Amino acid sequence: MSASAIALAVMIGVVGVGVAMGFYAGLRRKMDLEQWTVAGRGFGTLLVWLLMAGEGYTTFTLLGASGWAYSRGAPAFYIMGYMSLGYVASYFFLPQLWELGRAHKLQTESDFFEKRYASKRLGAFVALVGVVFLVPYVDLQLTGLGDIVRVASFGGVGKTWAMLLAAAAVAAFVYTSGIRAVAWMSILKDALLLGVVAVIGIGVPYVYFHGIGPMFAALAKAHPKQLVLPGNTANLGRSWFVSTVFLNALGAFMWPHLFAASFTAKTSDVVRRNAVFMPLYTITYPLVLFAGFAALLIVPGLHDGDLSLLTMTRRTFPAWFLGVVGGAGALTAMVPAAMLILAAATLFAKNFFRPIFTPAMSEPSVARMAKLMVGVMTGVAVLFAILGAKSIVGLLLLGYDGITQFFPGVILGLYWKRVTRAAVWSGMIAGVGAVTLLVLSGRDPIAGLNAGFVALCLNFAVVIAVSLLTRAERNGFESSPDFEAPPETPDKMGVS
Amino acid sequence: MNNARKSELLRRPTLGALLLAVVPFLALCFTVPLWNRIHPVVLGIPFNLFWLILWIPLTTLCMWLVYTRDRKAEPAEANTTKGDSR
Numbered sequence: 001m002s003a004s005a006i007a008l009a010v011m012i013g014v015v016g017v018g019v020a021m022g023f024y025a026g027l028r029r030k031m032d033l034e035q036w037t038v039a040g041r042g043f044g045t046l047l048v049w050l051l052m053a054g055e056g057y058t059t060f061t062l063l064g065a066s067g068w069a070y071s072r073g074a075p076a077f078y079i080m081g082y083m084s085l086g087y088v089a090s091y092f093f094l095p096q097l098w099e100l101g102r103a104h105k106l107q108t109e110s111d112f113f114e115k116r117y118a119s120k121r122l123g124a125f126v127a128l129v130g131v132v133f134l135v136p137y138v139d140l141q142l143t144g145l146g147d148i149v150r151v152a153s154f155g156g157v158g159k160t161w162a163m164l165l166a167a168a169a170v171a172a173f174v175y176t177s178g179i180r181a182v183a184w185m186s187i188l189k190d191a192l193l194l195g196v197v198a199v200i201g202i203g204v205p206y207v208y209f210h211g212i213g214p215m216f217a218a219l220a221k222a223h224p225k226q227l228v229l230p231g232n233t234a235n236l237g238r239s240w241f242v243s244t245v246f247l248n249a250l251g252a253f254m255w256p257h258l259f260a261a262s263f264t265a266k267t268s269d270v271v272r273r274n275a276v277f278m279p280l281y282t283i284t285y286p287l288v289l290f291a292g293f294a295a296l297l298i299v300p301g302l303h304d305g306d307l308s309l310l311t312m313t314r315r316t317f318p319a320w321f322l323g324v325v326g327g328a329g330a331l332t333a334m335v336p337a338a339m340l341i342l343a344a345a346t347l348f349a350k351n352f353f354r355p356i357f358t359p360a361m362s363e364p365s366v367a368r369m370a371k372l373m374v375g376v377m378t379g380v381a382v383l384f385a386i387l388g389a390k391s392i393v394g395l396l397l398l399g400y401d402g403i404t405q406f407f408p409g410v411i412l413g414l415y416w417k418r419v420t421r422a423a424v425w426s427g428m429i430a431g432v433g434a435v436t437l438l439v440l441s442g443r444d445p446i447a448g449l450n451a452g453f454v455a456l457c458l459n460f461a462v463v464i465a466v467s468l469l470t471r472a473e474r475n476g477f478e479s480s481p482d483f484e485a486p487p488e489t490p491d492k493m494g495v496s
Numbered sequence: 497m498n499n500a501r502k503s504e505l506l507r508r509p510t511l512g513a514l515l516l517a518v519v520p521f522l523a524l525c526f527t528v529p530l531w532n533r534i535h536p537v538v539l540g541i542p543f544n545l546f547w548l549i550l551w552i553p554l555t556t557l558c559m560w561l562v563y564t565r566d567r568k569a570e571p572a573e574a575n576t577t578k579g580d581s582r
Contacts, residue, residue, distance in 0.1 A: 081548060084552060088559060092509050092513075228534060272563060415508065
C-alpha cells in the first residue's frame with residue numbers, strides 16, 4: 001500500500017467511527033426542540049466539559065495558533081491567556097443563566113434577550129447578528145478541514161470533495177441527533193486530539209532539536225524578536241495583548257453555540273464546576289505553539305503559516321500517523337461545525353423567522369423548520385467555502401469582536417435592575433456599528449488597542465447612559481407568567 | 497420552592513469570590529509588561545510562555561477556592577444536588 005492509501009484509509013476509519021457515534025447518539029429518542037437543542041438539560045460534568053471546553057478548540061485553534069506562532073510569534077500567546085480567563089469570567093454568569101434557562105425554558109441566547117427585555121424584536125436582532133457571524137465560522141471550519149484532508153491524504157482527496165462530503169455528513173447527523181451527536185463525538189475528537197497534539201508538540205522538537213529547550217535556544221538565536229511581543233508584527237504589542245485578551249475573555253461565551261451549550265447541563269452546579277476545571281483544557285495549546293515555532297526553523301518561507309503544523313507532521317511522522325492526524329483534524333472541524341450549524345438553525349427558526357413572520361407557529365413546526373435550516377445553513381457555508389469568497393474573510397475578522405457586543409446586555413441584564421430595552425438596543429447598535437466601521441476600514445488595532453475592545457467600551461457607556469436617561473422597566477423574567485410555576489426538569493433523561 | 501428559586505436567580509457573587517477571580521486576570525492579562533521577556537528561561541521554555549503555562553493550574557486553583565467558598569456559604573440543601581455523580 002502506498003503512503004497515501006494508508007493515510008487515507010486510517011483517516012476514513014477515524015472519521016467513520018466518529019460519524020457513526022453521531023448517528024447512534026440520537027437513536028431511539030424523540031427529538032423535540034428541547035432534546036435536539038439542549039439534550040433535555042440532562043448532561044453531567046464530563047459531557048458539558050467536552051461541549052464547552054472542547055468546542056472552543058476548533059481548526060482555528062489547531063491550524064491558526066500554530067500559524068500565528070509561525071508567522072507572528074509571541075502575539076499567538078494571547079490565545080492561552082484569553083481561553084483560561086474566558087472560563088473564569090463564565091463562573092459569574094453561566095450558572096445564573098442556567099437557572100433562568102430552566103425556570104423559563106430558554107434554549108438560545110436570543111431567548112434570554114427576548115424574555116429579559118420583553119422584546120421579540122430585540123431577540124430577533126440578536127438572532128440575526130448571531131447567524132451572520134456563525135455562518136462564516138462554519139465556513140472557516142470547512143476550509144480548515146479541506147486543507148487538513150488534502151495534506152493528510154498527500155493530495156489524494158481534493159479540497160472541494162473533502163468539504164462537500166464532510167458538510168453532508170455534518171448536516172445529516174445534526175439533523176437526526178442534534179446536540180447529542182456533538183457531545184458524543186466530542187469524546188472521540190477530544191481524546192484523539194489530545195494524543196495527537198502531545199505527540200506532535202513534544203515529538204517534533206525532539207526529532208529535530210533533541211528537546212524543547214534546545215529548540216527555543218535555536219529560535220532565540222535565529223529570530224530573537226519572535227519570542228516577545230510584538231513578535232514579527234508592527235502593531236501587536238502589549239496594549240494590544242491586554243485589550244485583546246480582556247475582550248475575548250468576556251466574549252468567549254457570547255458565541256451563541258457556547259452560550260446555549262451551558263443549558264445542556266443537569267444542574268447549575270455542573271456549569272459552575274466546569275468553569276473551575278475548563279482552564280485545564282488549555283494545557284494543549286502550548287503544544288500546538290511548539291509545532292509552529294519548530295516549523296519556523298525547519299521549513300521557513302511557507303506562503304501560508306496556517307499549514308505549518310500539517311507540513312511538519314507530514315515531514316516527521318509515518319503515513320499511518322498522518323492518517324490519525326487527518327482524522328482527528330477532520331473531526332476537530334466537523335464537531336464544532338455541527339454545533340455552530342445547530343445554533344444558527346435554531347436561532348433563525350425560533351428567534352428570527354417565527355416572531356417576525358409567523359407568530360402563530362407551533363413548537364413542533366419550529367423544530368421542523370430548524371431541522372430544515374440545518375441543510376440551508378450548511379449549504380450556504382459550503383458554497384462560501386468552495387467559492388473562497390473574499391468578503392467572508394471580513395466577516396470572520398469581525399466575528400469575535402462583533403459577538404462580544406452581546407456582553408453588556410447579558411451581564412447588566414443579570415445584575416443591574418435599572419438597564420432598559422432602549423439602552424441595550426442603542427448600545428448594541430453602537431458597538432456592532434463601531435466595530436464594523438473600524439475593522440472594515442483597516443483601523444484594527446486602533447491606537448494600539450483591539451478595535452473590538454474600543455467598541456465594547458463605547459457599548460457599555462451607551463447602555464449605562466441611555467438606561468439612566470430612560471424610565472425604569474420591569475425585569476421581563478419577574479413579570480413573566482411562567483415564573484410562578486417553574487417546570488420540573490426531566491432529570492431521568494440524563495445521559496450517564 | 498418558588499421563593500428559594502427566586503433567591504437563586506438573584507444570587508450575586510461575593511466580594512471575596514470576585515477578588516479571587518481577579519487574580520488570574522492580573523496574572524494573565526494586565527501584567528504583561530512585567531513578564532513579556534525570554535529570560536530567565538525555565539525548563540528550556542522562554543519566561544513569558546512558561547508564565548502562561550504555570551497559570552493554567554493556578555487559574556483552576558483560584559477558581560477552586562472560589563467554588564469551595566461559595567459552596568460553604570450555601571444552605572446545606574443546595575449542596576446535595578441530585579445526580580452529581582460525575
